Amino acid sequence: MNRTLKAVLIKHFQENSSIYLFTTVLFLIGVIFGAIIVNSLSYSQKEDLYYYLSRFFGQVSNGEFASASLMFKQSFVHYAKYVGLMWILGLSIIGLPIILILLFLKGIVVGFTVGFLVNQMGWYGFLLSFVSVLPQNLLLVPAFIFIGTAAISFSIRMIRKQFVRRVNEPIFPYFVRYSFVMAGMLIIISIASSFEAYISPVLMKNVIEMIYN
Secondary structure, three states: HHHHHHHHHHHHHHHHHHHHHHHHHHHHHHHHHHHHHHHHHHHHHHHHHHHHHHHHHHHHHHOOOOHHHHHHHHHHHHHHHHHHHHHHHOOOOOOOHHHHHHHHHHHHHHHHHHHHHHHHHHHHHHHHHHHHOOOHHHOOOHHHHHHHHHHHHHHHHHHHHOOOOOOOOOOHHHHHHHHHOOOOOOOHHHHHHHHHHHHHHHHHHHHHHHHHO
């Protein structure tokens, strides 16, 4: 079974290598764009954002944040909706450009978050990004790129099936594999959400106490 799974994954990466390259570059462009947006903000906008961020840091330092179970539930539902939307868009012909937009927006969010923290807090901002943004995104970003690529690939197959008449390959086996990919992504999302809910707040609290003490 492991050999079969390995063979399927190798075949998948070989068939979709160009799509993986495109989606990865698109995400990285989003990260760069998000960092550029930080530099384009006015001084007053940065001050307002940093004010709310400081209030949040104060709450974290005092232990005034939601329970870990509630944070896990909120985080998992949020990411599951995001991945589920891409999965649904992959089932439609018109969903292809929206999938690309979602990947680009995810890159912007990551780039803006890290860029703003570093811009306002320097080394400490980088350290906060390292404990609050990086860990879960080490799982989430590859998961988003993987499901995005799978959705784009399936959408392209749907387009070929619809408009290229000489293509007679059955679509159902690909749909089954596509659905298994979605199930696998939910497992990865649950792990990332667990880290975000149970570990990141503790690490953030330690870093914030180090900054303000």
